[in-house]
Every structure is written in C-alpha cells, then in structure tokens.
Amino acid sequence: MRAHEAGALHGDIGNRSPAWLRTPVDVNALVPQLWPRHVARGPAGALTVAGLDVRDLAAEFGTPAYVLDEDDLRERCREFRAAFPDADVYYAGKAFLCRAVVRMIAEEGMFLDVCTGGELATALSAGMPAERIGFHGNNKSVAELTRAVDAGVGRIIVDSFAEIDRLSELARERGVRPRVLVRVTVGVEAHTHEFIATAHEDQKFGFSLAGGAAAAAAFKILDEDVLELRGLHSHIGSQIFDASGFEVSARRVLALQAQIRDARGVELPELDLGGGFGIAYTTQDDPASPHDLAKRLRKIVDGECAAENLAVPHLSVEPGRAIVGPAVFTLYQVGTVKDVDGIRTYVSVDGGMSDNIRTALYDASYSATVANRTSAAEPMLARVVGKHCESGDIVVKDEFLPADVQPGDLVAVPGTGAYCRSMASNYNHVPRPPVVAVRDGRARLIVRRETEDDLLALDVG
Template sequence: MDERLLTGTMKINEKNHLEVGGIDTIELVNKYGTPSYVYDIEAVKQKARAFKAVFSKRKVKAQVAYASKAFSCLAIYQLMAKEGLSLDVVSGGELYTAIKAEYPSEKIHFHGNNKSDDEMFAGLDYQVGCFVVDNFYELDRLNQFTSERKQRMKILIRVTPGVEAHTHDYISTGQNDSKFGFDLENGQAKQAAILASQMPYIDVIGLHSHIGSQIFELEGFNLAINKMLTYSKKWKEEFGFDLSVLNVGGGFGIQYTVEDEPLSIAEYIDSIITEVENVTDALGLNMPEIWIEPGRSLVGDAGMTLYETGSQKSIPDVRHYLAIDGGMSDNIRPALYHAKYTGVLANRANDQASDLYSIAGKCCESGDMLIWDLPLPKPQKKDILAVFSTGAYGYAMASNYNRIPRPPVIFVENGSDFLAIQRETYNDLMRLEHSLLSNN
C-alpha cells in the first residue's frame, strides 16, 4: 500500500495487517464486528495540541474551538475538554451532549442559523460563553430573552465576507449568497452591530466568519481577515465598535487521497496570525483575540471505517464491483457531494494490487458507491476493507436508511480500546415506534 496514507499511529504489522493505536484492526473486527468506526486518539490529541502550540509560540491570545458537528458524542467532548479546547455547538442536541459531558460552559460557542426558542433558553440556562448570532430574527429574540431574564450574554456577529473558498458548493459558506450570516458589503452586518450595541444585556465581543471547508490555500483566510478588520476600523470611527475577538472559523483541509495536499496546521495558523497582526498594525487597531474552529482537521484523518467484503460483480471490459457491509448509511459524503476516499484490505495490507475494484455499498441505491476504481489484490471471502479519513461527517451524518443499524465507534490508544458508542440493534430501530396491532 501507499505509505503516504498511513497517518497518526497507523502501521503495517508483522502479520501484514493494518494496525492503529497499537492494536491490530483484525482483532478489533473480531471483537466489535463490522462496519465499525475506529478513532486514533493519540492522533486527535496531537492535532489539538498542534493548534494550541502555534498560538502559544507566537504569544497570541486565542481560543481553539472544536467544531463538533464533524463528530459529536459524549466521549469526544470529554476528550476535547481535557485537551483544553473550547467547543462549537450548532444545535440543542449538541449542547445537551456538552452539558452531559460537563463541558465548561464559558468555553461553549453556540452557532446555528435557526436556533429555536428552546435551544436559546438552553444556552442561556447553561450560560454558554457566547452566541454566534446569524440573523436579525435571532438578534431580536436574544435581546428579548436576555432582557426578560436580566441576563448578560456575549455575542459574535457572524458575517459573510464575500470570499468564496475553492471548495464544493454545499460546503462553501463565505460568499455573499449564503444562508449564513450578515452581509458585510450590503450594510447588514453594520446594521446588526449598531442594533446589538444598543441592546441592554448584549455584549458584542467581535465578528465571526467561516468561508468553507476542506480548504487547501491561505488566500481565502487572508481576504476574510482583511475585510473584517477593515470594516471594524470603519465602524470604530463611525459608532465606536470595539473588536476584541476575531473568529476566522475553520475549514482547514485534510488528506482523503494521495492527491490531496493540505498545508500543515502550523502553516495555516501562522499565516492567520501574521495576517491579523499585519492588518491590525496597518489600521491602527488593537490586536484582537483570535478564535478558530477546527473540526474535520481534528478528527477526520484520525478516523477509519472497517468493513467486511461481500459479493462481487465483474462486467467484462467495464469494471469490477466489490460490495461491503456498509455504505451510504454510514458514509453519505460520496453520494452527497462526490467526496473521494481510499482504502486498503486491512488483513492483507501489503499484498500487491491485481486490479481496480469499485466499492459498492449495500443500500438499495445505484448511487451508493463508496470508492471508484480502488487498486486492490484479488478479494477473498470476507476480507476486511479499511477506508481512511472517515472520522469527520461519518457517524455524524449516518442514518438508518434501509433500516440499517448504525455502527459502533471505538477509540484506540496505546494498545487499549474503548467503546465510545455501541452498535445499534434492530431493537434500537424499533424503540420509538408504536404498533397499530396493539390498538385492535
């Protein structure tokens, strides 16, 4: 196999098996079955520390917030809290999980473009660190609720800076025509800042932007930083706007296949710090606290999914299909926006590839194709296919389509494994249902 795909603690052991966290993946399969999500916890910790280390080295005040929509569960929240990270939540469910994890409330940033009243009440009750306000409707309601409670709340104003990252339309968020945020260029962001500054229990601490995901270049971040700081300077002169926090979001790219060439964590963060320092100095502004929101870049390539191979179909002069016991129910990204993955037979990791095989999921959809044209040795009965970089938006976007139970999530580190989320059963699928027969 191509060793460029081995990240974190992954290696090929003397049995020719893929190993991660000091554990043979075949042993994990024997214990937990397939499909299974497996997370390399040492790799997650190293990435969390790498983000923090750059700010520490540059002596810049900052918050690194885990963008937990990438992967949310009790154990991953507890891990991020131990690593000293802040937490970005986007729903009442994520906030509820954070509360159950006893996440420090002051480190929680509550996002979302359509927070319900109950979600806002939950954030206020738990006294989260800040709300990231997305629109005038939310701003008005937050003003109402904080006034009724006589409770102060810090907010960031989410803006669309008019910067389009080079990414898929579904994961681009910084352009003017977006469902997220207040537009900088048409004056909506300014209006929101003025209104918020007049609200008795609202403290505007800064601006937030998120220009997209899976970004491999620095220009987009620099343009967004320049725009937000330039407008902040104008607003300071016009109505005394004080920017103490600049949140530049996340979107830092990771490697899914060998064609992907993301920058290092240090390169992304050093560039962001330098741009903020240079622009604030040029504009005569005070250096703000910098917040970032890595999600995928913390957990994406630290995760893999293990599948058992099944049926095969060969179409002469066209392709070979190899089916697995999972698919779009545990990884919707290839069907949703043609995301590319790669993998290896975990039980025959260094065997020579004999042909190209297209990996088909088991869902009853022709679009349930996980990988096209993957070089593999000739598959044998019940081989184990490891698909790399499934740690972000795998379990988070998993479904029970075709009544398929969701896989378990296993954490591995230093030769030990921990069941973070158990496998769903058929009984779990029926747990909330009621029978018509019981009424007859």
C-alpha cells in the same frame, strides 16, 4: 487512493491511457498522510492501530465500525493549541461529537463549538465548561437559546436580526448579558464544493457585508446595549487548502471592525476566523500544518490591523475535520466481488452511504486498502460500494486493490472521522455502526452499534 503512484483517478476506465494503466502500484503500502498516526501493518500483514490487530477489532465489535486512534486526535489538539498559543481553539463539534470526544478535547484544553441543542446537550452532559462553548446556527430556536443562556454558554454567534431580538428578550427576562459575535458573510467563495462553501452572498448563513446587514446588526446590538458584542465571526467554507480566501475574509471583516469603531467609538476585542482547514483524503491533497496555518493567519491579521490602525483582536479558530478526520478509519467486510463485463470490478462491503454519505453528497474522494492481510496479487482498479439500493451508493470511487480480494476480506477506508458518523442515517433500515476508541493497546466502545431493536423502538405505529 495512491494517486501519486498511479495518476489522477477520475472518470471511467475508457478515458485512461494504456501507459497510465501500466504504472506500478503497491497495493499493500500505507501512505502516512492518509492514515491515523498509530496505524501500521503488523508482522502478518494485517493493519494494527495502537498495537491492536483490526481482525481482533472486527471479531469483538463487528463491521462496519469507525475506529478512532485516540492519541492521534489528542496529538492534533495539542498541535493546534501550540500553533495558536494566544488564541482560543474551538473544536467544531459538527464534524463528530460524542461524550467521550467532548472529554478528550476538554482534557486537551480545547474550546468547543456546537450548532444545535443536541450538540449542546451532549457537551454539557459530558462536563464541558459552558464558558468554553460557542453556539452557532442559522435558526436557533427559543428553547435552544434559553438553554444556552441558562447554562452560561461563553459565546453565542448571532446569525439573524430575529435571533438578536429573541436573545435580547431572553437576556432582559433573566437579567443577564450574553456575550455574542456577529457572523459576517464576507462574499468569499472558498475553493471547495458548492454545497460546503459558506461565505458567498447567496446562502443562508450570517449577515451580508456587501448589503450592509452585518454593520446594521452590530450597530443594533451596541445601541440596544442588552447583549455584549465581543466581536465578529467569519467562516468561508470547508476542506480549504488555499489561505488566500482567509486573507480576503480577514481584510473585509477588519474593515467592518474599523467602520464600527469610527461610527460608535468601540473597538471590538475579538475576531473568529472560523475553520474549514482541509485534510488529506487522497494523495492529491496537501494540507498545511497547524503551525503553517497559524503563521499565515497571524500575518494576515497583523497586517490588516496595522492598515486599519486597529489593535490586534483576540483570535479564535475552529478546526473540526482537521482534528478528528484523519484520526478515524472505517473498517468494513467484503461481501461480494463482481466483475462487470471487464468494465469495472465492484467490491461490495457491509456498509455504504448510511455510514458515509459524503461520496454521494459531495462527490468526495477516499482511499482504501485490504486490511486483514497483504497480497502479492496484481493491482486491480476497483470501486468500493455499499449494500444500499442506490446506484450512487459508492464508498470509494476508484482504488487499486489486489486482484485476489475476496468475500470475507476486511477493507479499511481512512479519513472518515469527520462528518461520516455525524451524517450517518438508517437508510434501508440499516443500524448505524459503533465508534471504537483505541489507545495504548486497548479498545473501548464510545458509541455502541445500533440494533434492530433500537429502530423498532421508535416505530410506534
């Protein structure tokens, strides 16, 4: 969506002014902040990624397909590590995880955050050192905790009193002392969608700070002396651009840290501020750089520690979307183009809500471009939709595409690395797309396309 050229793209065409509709748009332009760093238009007008033409990728791997610019992902890992040199930078695996990505982030010196047994199994099978894994989750099963303890996971972020009891029992049985953080719900509602804000009081994660549960959990762990309490954890939401929420969160968490010190004489050595750093999905988004984030967060923590007379704890942060989100685009093929009584033009592609549920679930906005060619045609305001039997099956709500877009064209949607493949489904019995990693002019399959045989293999009726 080239909103810097055309204004805000929300609502129906009938709500837009004639002057707005006359604003010129270059349908062939690629806005750099929206695309993987090694994507460009080739001499023939088709998109290339790391030197490979997307038409060749479509011919070899089919569509839809998630295309990962591997060097982009690696560069973002390095930037976060450079910005936080004295902190542990955990890649948040829930954004997207497969064994190849585990190996990439491990090679770049990252830690890894997982939140289910399946994510933990993927991490361990790819060779991620267990001591560099943090394990989240509001309802970890005994089996999941057992696997984490036996593997020697470096940090377990406890989320309930029941979990503390389960983990303590496992620790006694095995004669080990797992390292834990207490997840604190700090009452900060980040500027984000209601369903992805995770730190206000009325939600399922963590121990309430205002109600005293967070302090009680820390005291319980310290008094029982079975688990090793390393520190506190806070995560205030996702797709956050305003650092003021982190400031309030850090102030409240460090006040709890001071309370624990005063009550038990223990100064906890670690503080995890979580993640949720936003990325650009459209030109209306203006994310901060890792350097700027680090500078702001460090200033916040240093100031609050000085105010509470605390030693500055060892920090952790958890970028997921900010690393993998911009490094991936989804490549589709157009199946139909339908003008609906002059109200709107629908461009239907061969995927949809089964490979990107975020538009339907979060009202998320995306951008798109015709990927196999450039066009001299007039811009046309279109809606890119999927093939599923749902009226809400929308990939891109509003985007200017060339008026000559036609069946057989390729359409690319950037910013799809985070949560799209992770949340993909088999709705309408559609197999999930592959993930193709491209680097140095070579493409490799890192997650293969599902087939109808895969679907039928699970159907034992």
